[in-house]
Amino acid sequence: MAFGTHERSAVVTKTILPNGVRILSERVPYVDSVSVGIWVHAGSRDESDQRLGISHFVEHMLFKGTDNRTARQIADEMDSLGGHLNAFTDKEFTCYYAKVLREHLSKAVNIISDMTLNSIFDPTEIDHEKNVVLEEIKRHQDTPEDHVHDLLAEILWKNHRLGKPVIGSSAVVKKLTREDLLAYLRELYCPNSMVISAAGNVDHKEFVDLVAAEFGGLTGKRAPRVSQDAEVHLDIRLIDKSTQQVHFCLGTRGYAQECKEKYALAAIDSALGGGMSSRLFQEIRENRGLAYAIGSYSASYQEAGMFAVYGGTSIQNIKFVLELTQIECDNIRKSSVTDAELERAKNQIRGALVLGQESMSNRMSRLAKSEMYFGRLVRLEEIIQSIMNVTKDDVADVASQLFEDSKFAVAAIGPFKKHADLIKGSMIAQN
Numbered sequence: 001m002a003f004g005t006h007e008r009s010a011v012v013t014k015t016i017l018p019n020g021v022r023i024l025s026e027r028v029p030y031v032d033s034v035s036v037g038i039w040v041h042a043g044s045r046d047e048s049d050q051r052l053g054i055s056h057f058v059e060h061m062l063f064k065g066t067d068n069r070t071a072r073q074i075a076d077e078m079d080s081l082g083g084h085l086n087a088f089t090d091k092e093f094t095c096y097y098a099k100v101l102r103e104h105l106s107k108a109v110n111i112i113s114d115m116t117l118n119s120i121f122d123p124t125e126i127d128h129e130k131n132v133v134l135e136e137i138k139r140h141q142d143t144p145e146d147h148v149h150d151l152l153a154e155i156l157w158k159n160h161r162l163g164k165p166v167i168g169s170s171a172v173v174k175k176l177t178r179e180d181l182l183a184y185l186r187e188l189y190c191p192n193s194m195v196i197s198a199a200g201n202v203d204h205k206e207f208v209d210l211v212a213a214e215f216g217g218l219t220g221k222r223a224p225r226v227s228q229d230a231e232v233h234l235d236i237r238l239i240d241k242s243t244q245q246v247h248f249c250l251g252t253r254g255y256a257q258e259c260k261e262k263y264a265l266a267a268i269d270s271a272l273g274g275g276m277s278s279r280l281f282q283e284i285r286e287n288r289g290l291a292y293a294i295g296s297y298s299a300s301y302q303e304a305g306m307f308a309v310y311g312g313t314s315i316q317n318i319k320f321v322l323e324l325t326q327i328e329c330d331n332i333r334k335s336s337v338t339d340a341e342l343e344r345a346k347n348q349i350r351g352a353l354v355l356g357q358e359s360m361s362n363r364m365s366r367l368a369k370s371e372m373y374f375g376r377l378v379r380l381e382e383i384i385q386s387i388m389n390v391t392k393d394d395v396a397d398v399a400s401q402l403f404e405d406s407k408f409a410v411a412a413i414g415p416f417k418k419h420a421d422l423i424k425g426s427m428i429a430q431n
Contacts, residue, residue, distance in 0.1 A: 005313045010159045012377055013204040020192035024367045024377075025207045026199040028360065034105045034200035035360040036207075037097035038116050039368040041193035042184075045091045045301070053168010054184050056089040057133055057176060058277030062096065063087070064125040066118040071125070071189075073314045077111060086360040087110070089166050092301055093372060099361055102201040106210050111305065113214035114371055116189070121178050130173055137170050143294070144239075144247040144413040151411035152249040156306055157239050160230045190217065190222040191215070195371050199363035230304030232409075233237045233319040240411040250325060252402050254298050254305030257373045262300050264394040265307060265402070269298050269346035271337045271395075272328060277344065280309065288324075290317045302314060304374065307402055315419045320413070324407045336396035349387050353380060 015023045043203050065071045078085040083100035085108075096116060117269040141147050151163040157163030196211050232253040255262040273280040273296025284294045294311040311327075313321045337345070356362040357380065370378045 004115055007011060011213065013229050014371070014377070015208045017205070017212055017216055019216065019218055020190075020194075020221070021218065022195045022371055023208050023211050023238050023370055025204045026197075026363050026367055027202055027204065028200055028363070031200050032102055033099060033360055033361060034102050034108070034198055034202045035097065035099045035364040036105065036108055036112070036198040036202075037095050037196070037364050037368060038112055038322045039093055039095045039195040039197065040116075041372060042151060042168070042188040042190055042192075043090050043424040044164045044168075045161045046188060046225070047060050047161065047164060050172065051176070051180060052164055052172045053133070054176060054180065056166055056168050057129070057173060057262055058157075058184060059087050059089045059094050059096075060129050060133060060179060060180055061121055061126065062115045062119045062207075064129060065120055065122060067116045067120060068114055068117065068118060068157065074111060074115065077107070077177065081107060083108060085381045091162055091164075091166060095365075095368070096362070097431070099365070105198070105202060106361070107209070109207075109210045109214060110227055111288045113211075117214065117249050119219065122176055126176075126178055126181070127201075129287055130176070133168070133173050134170055137167055138171070140167050144241060144245075145241075145310075145378060148247045148249050148411050148413050149308070149310070151237055151413070152251045152284055152308055152409060153306070155235050155409045155411055156232050156251055157230055157304070158235075160228055160304070162301055162304060169238075186220065188221040191218050192276040193222040194218075195368045197364050197368040197371070199367060206243050210430065214334065217343055221395065224303075227290075231306050232304075234407050234409045236410040237291065237412075238376070238416050239411075242414050242418075244314070245317045246305065246315050246416075247312045248322070248412040249308050249408055250322070250408040251308050254307040254402070255300055255393075256303055256305055257303070259300075259301045260386065261394075261398050261401075262305065264398040265298050265305075266349055267337065267342060267345040267390050267395055268332060268399060269296050269307065269345050270348050271341040272296050272332060274345070277301055279331075280311075283328060284311070284321055290321050290324075293414070294321075315415055316422055322410075326408075327402045329408075330406050332395070333406075335401040336392045339392070342390070342392060346390070350384050353384060371413075393402070 012026045046198055048055055081100050081104045086100045087096040096112045098112055100108045154163045198207050253266055270276055280294050283291050291311050291313040296309045298307045299305055310327050311321060
């Protein structure tokens with residue numbers, strides 16, 4: 001089933017194996033590489049409190065040896081191809097991916113398939129990798145500019161699994177057993193929860209044959225995710241830590257993947273904190289010199305989304321920076337954006353999307369995410385057109401929904417006890 005053509009003769013094709021594994025490829029004939037990924041509907045969104053972090057830990061373990069290869073052999077074989085092998089875990093999926101020269105595609109598929117299907121989960125390796133992950137958790141918690149984003153999600157979605165940190169909990173990771181990991185794979189790593197995508201100089205029929213040879217015999221069926229309302233909580237959480245700066249996130253609800261309002265929110269994100277010309281960057285960094293890092297971002301998932309502002313500033317300035325941030329959000333709520341800001345936002349988003357097409361890894365990822373969220377190919381042209389159709393009234397409507405009463409969830413890490421007097425009267429003193 002061919003979806004059609006993309007720019008410069010790129011063709012996207014989809015095949016579904018009899019067992020339910022979905023295969024997508026985008027042929028880009030003018031490059032010499034291929035990016036391939038195995039995507040699984042398994043992330044922190046699928047974890048109970050008793051196995052918080054298991055998705056991320058399984059990702060680690062799939063690199064630790066199979067029936068056919070040791071961990072060292074996996075690394076050596078990919079390096080011998082001059083390729084790149086990696087993986088990541090997110091809230092709603094896990095991905096194992098490789099980028100290789102086109103002539104090495106079959107070998108790359110064999111390696112990552114072997115990891116996914118034949119990992120042995122050696123007890124000794126499990127113990128070793130627990131120590132690695134525990135150190136990773138410590139590093140994450142010691143890096144406030146990273147940790148504060150997890151804190152915000154926990155606040156916003158404290159009663160929803162989207163609020164759980166992908167990296168997991170040290171207490172839970174320590175207790176994970178080999179049986180836990182194998183049960184998790186049986187439950188979630190099933191044919192109907194897998195999407196295998198490739199982009200680059202790839203022949204679809206050849207790719208399907210390669211994937212079918214590896215995954216055609218996989219059995220099992222994952223139960224559908226149970227949808228859960230993601231109620232937003234605009235609470236405040238402060239972590240006292242002896243840092244030189246206060247790292248903070250202000251957040252509120254955003255939009256799920258299926259919501260068309262996410263395009264107007266993308267324009268708000270760009271105008272408010274999406275670059276060097278944005279309101280927050282110009283006002284807080286350029287005009288006043290109150291921060292080095294200041295910006296905004298939005299995230300969309302199957303059931304919900306969020307919008308957030310992140311910054312880092314000294315404890316002496318935190319009260320003022322939060323006030324300025326609220327003022328800029330309120331200004332957009334009251335007056336939308338200017339014509340120039342909206343045009344700049346559209347060009348910025350369109351440029352990022354089009355330039356991203358130069359990366360085969362980006363193309364591969366877009367194919368898989370489109371399939372997992374929508375069950376179809378959402379064309380780049382369709383996304384760009386949705387962005388270009390956004391009006392100032394659309395922006396005003398979304399801003400009025402998200403910035404009503406200038407209320408936000410606040411997560412912040414900094415030396416609060418030592419300087420409690422400096423935050424009196426600020427929004428974070430409400431805690």
